[in-house]
Each structure stands twice: as C-alpha cells, then as structure tokens.
Amino acid sequence: MKTILIVDDEPRTRLGIQKTLVAWSAGRHRIESAASGVEALEWLKANTIHIIITDVRMPEIDGLQMLEMLAMRGQLPVVIVISGYAEFEYAKKSLQLGAFEYLLKPLDKSILIDAVQKALKLDSSRERLDAMEKLVDPKLLEAGRDEARYGTVIKEAISYVNNHLQETISMKQVAELMHMNASYFSVLFKEQTGVTFSDYLTRRRLQRAKELLVTTRMPIWEIAEKVGYQTAKYFIKVFKDNEGVSPSQYRHQVMDTEQSIQ
CATH class of the missing domain: 1.10.10.60 (Homeodomain-like)
Incomplete structure (x- = not known):
C-alpha cells in the first residue's frame, strides 16, 4: 500500500483533495493530510510517503521550503505541487527541486487523479531501479x-x-x-x-x-x-x-x- 500525503493550509482544498483521492483509491492507498509544512515535516519524521501533494503558499514553512528540507534529508518522494498563483517562478522553482507536476487551482478532479496515477508509476519505476541495483555487485x-x-x-x-x-x-x-x-x-x-x-x-x-x-x-x-x-x-x-x-x-x-x- 502506497502512502500519499496532502499538505495544504486551506481546509476546504485539503479535505477536497483527500475526499477525491480516498474515493478514487478505494482502499488501495493510504491517504494522509497535514495542515502546514511544519506539521508535514514532523509527521514525516516517523512515516514514509511515496507521493506528496503540496501547496506552495503556506504560513511558517511554504511548500517549496518544505521540499528543500526534505531534499536535504534525502527523503524527497514524487512531488505534485499545487498553487492558486499562475506564476512561472513558482513552477520553475518547484521543478528545480524535483517536482513531478505543477497544477493550478481550482483543481480539476480528473487532472488531479491523472497526475497521481502518473506519479505512482514514477514511484514504482524508482523502486524497480532500486531493486535491480541490489542485484549488481x-x-x-x-x-x-x-x-x-x-x-x-x-x-x-x-x-x-x-x-x-x-x-x-x-x-x-x-x-x-x-x-x-x-x-x-x-x-x-x-x-x-x-x-x-x-x-x-x-x-x-x-x-x-x-x-x-x-x-x-x-x-x-x-x-x-x-x-x-x-x-x-x-x-x-x-x-x-x-x-x-x-x-x-x-x-x-x-x-x-x-x-x-x-
């Protein structure tokens, strides 16, 4: 079972994404959420995730700062960044930090699910590479x-x-x-x-x-x-x-x- 973490300080958006993914997943994946970058980083100290869906604009620690910290920890999963701001610099910075996809609010449910499915495939290909590396002396x-x-x-x-x-x-x-x-x-x-x-x-x-x-x-x-x-x-x-x-x-x-x- 793969774990997907949603990080967004807006309750309506966060719960909307979670509800959509829980219905789509039908129990195949674990869907978790955090109300801030700080909460997410704390949760990740004791948990492993495969996909992270994060807003870029959040108080204290924003989504991009959170990704930088995860990268420093060597913990960066497959990342989908969401934002209500159609600004090139946000997209550019998130991609530089290793984000897989950049989606704009309001989110289209079918586009969100399609992005998550592609992200899961990417995570699986990473796991396959890790497994094959174990075979090589x-x-x-x-x-x-x-x-x-x-x-x-x-x-x-x-x-x-x-x-x-x-x-x-x-x-x-x-x-x-x-x-x-x-x-x-x-x-x-x-x-x-x-x-x-x-x-x-x-x-x-x-x-x-x-x-x-x-x-x-x-x-x-x-x-x-x-x-x-x-x-x-x-x-x-x-x-x-x-x-x-x-x-x-x-x-x-x-x-x-x-x-x-x-």
Missing part, C-alpha cells in the same frame, strides 16, 4: 568496465569462469588451461581485475545466484547446484557471509519490492 561492475584493457589470458579466464559456474573450478585448473604457472596467473589476475581469482569466482557465483533468486522460483538447493556449490548448506553460509542475509531472506526482500511495482 559493485566489484564485478567495476571489473567489467575495465575488461577492454585486460590481456587475452585474463579475458579468456573470465570467459571460462562465466561459462562454467555450475562446475567445480579452481585457480590451478584455470591457470593450466591458460598454459600458465598458477602463482604467476594469480598475480596477473589480481593486477588486472583488482580482485583475487577466488574473490572473483565467489562474487560471480553469488551474482548469478541473486539473478536466479529474483527471476525464478527455483528452490535454494537447486540454485546452489546451478552456481557450483556442492551443498546448499555451504552455499547459504557463503551467501550470508557476503550479503548479510540468507538466500531466502534476500529473495523475500527483493520480491516484496517487485510485487509492489505491479
């Missing part, structure tokens, strides 16, 4: 960016690892395939990729495991086998040591985010 991403500069041997070694994750792989085995001394291969791999061979192999296996956890309903024991671990118990230990949660917990966390996007 920053070390692998960094290594991938530099891959064009790797020597032929390291490129071939990485290609072999990526294509044989399901199998038992050792550094000695890969070094021999590359016709190299294992010690020299180890130094060369770390020098070019920035990580040890063992670390790269573990990260690559866990990266693939995370992809399978999110994109399939495959059981944990089967995923363990698919990424080269002989026992689910050891796979779970390695996963938890590196990710801070078990594979099942990871799947639950990310799939929850994905379900809220549909």
Whole structure:
C-alpha cells in the first residue's frame, strides 16, 4: 500500500483533495493530510510517503521550503505541487527541486487523479531501479568496465569462469588451461581485475545466484547446484557471509519490492 500525503493550509482544498483521492483509491492507498509544512515535516519524521501533494503558499514553512528540507534529508518522494498563483517562478522553482507536476487551482478532479496515477508509476519505476541495483555487485561492475584493457589470458579466464559456474573450478585448473604457472596467473589476475581469482569466482557465483533468486522460483538447493556449490548448506553460509542475509531472506526482500511495482 502506497502512502500519499496532502499538505495544504486551506481546509476546504485539503479535505477536497483527500475526499477525491480516498474515493478514487478505494482502499488501495493510504491517504494522509497535514495542515502546514511544519506539521508535514514532523509527521514525516516517523512515516514514509511515496507521493506528496503540496501547496506552495503556506504560513511558517511554504511548500517549496518544505521540499528543500526534505531534499536535504534525502527523503524527497514524487512531488505534485499545487498553487492558486499562475506564476512561472513558482513552477520553475518547484521543478528545480524535483517536482513531478505543477497544477493550478481550482483543481480539476480528473487532472488531479491523472497526475497521481502518473506519479505512482514514477514511484514504482524508482523502486524497480532500486531493486535491480541490489542485484549488481559493485566489484564485478567495476571489473567489467575495465575488461577492454585486460590481456587475452585474463579475458579468456573470465570467459571460462562465466561459462562454467555450475562446475567445480579452481585457480590451478584455470591457470593450466591458460598454459600458465598458477602463482604467476594469480598475480596477473589480481593486477588486472583488482580482485583475487577466488574473490572473483565467489562474487560471480553469488551474482548469478541473486539473478536466479529474483527471476525464478527455483528452490535454494537447486540454485546452489546451478552456481557450483556442492551443498546448499555451504552455499547459504557463503551467501550470508557476503550479503548479510540468507538466500531466502534476500529473495523475500527483493520480491516484496517487485510485487509492489505491479
């Protein structure tokens, strides 16, 4: 359930927006309201919102000042700004602060609902990006960016690892395939990729495991086998040591985010 916060010091406008959105939402979303920027900021200390609909002209702290404060807190949701003043500077400033939409009073109900629906889609796309970012190992991403500069041997070694994750792989085995001394291969791999061979192999296996956890309903024991671990118990230990949660917990966390996007 997404939360929408309406901030307006005019009771008639505030209650009118709330009544319209409650009827439209039909219980699908939580619709809250605040009578001032001060009240909204206080409420937001203990609550999370997805969409904020705010007037720009309010006493004490106006809507634009409130958005500036939320941005400083790193809390800025998708914002719809409303105003009775058709002034370009208000619209310009609100857009600079990250507002998604600027609506003029008196509000047309259909335009308001359309703006809220679009804002919810934008919020969902943000959540999807956040979820996908959780799948990416920053070390692998960094290594991938530099891959064009790797020597032929390291490129071939990485290609072999990526294509044989399901199998038992050792550094000695890969070094021999590359016709190299294992010690020299180890130094060369770390020098070019920035990580040890063992670390790269573990990260690559866990990266693939995370992809399978999110994109399939495959059981944990089967995923363990698919990424080269002989026992689910050891796979779970390695996963938890590196990710801070078990594979099942990871799947639950990310799939929850994905379900809220549909």
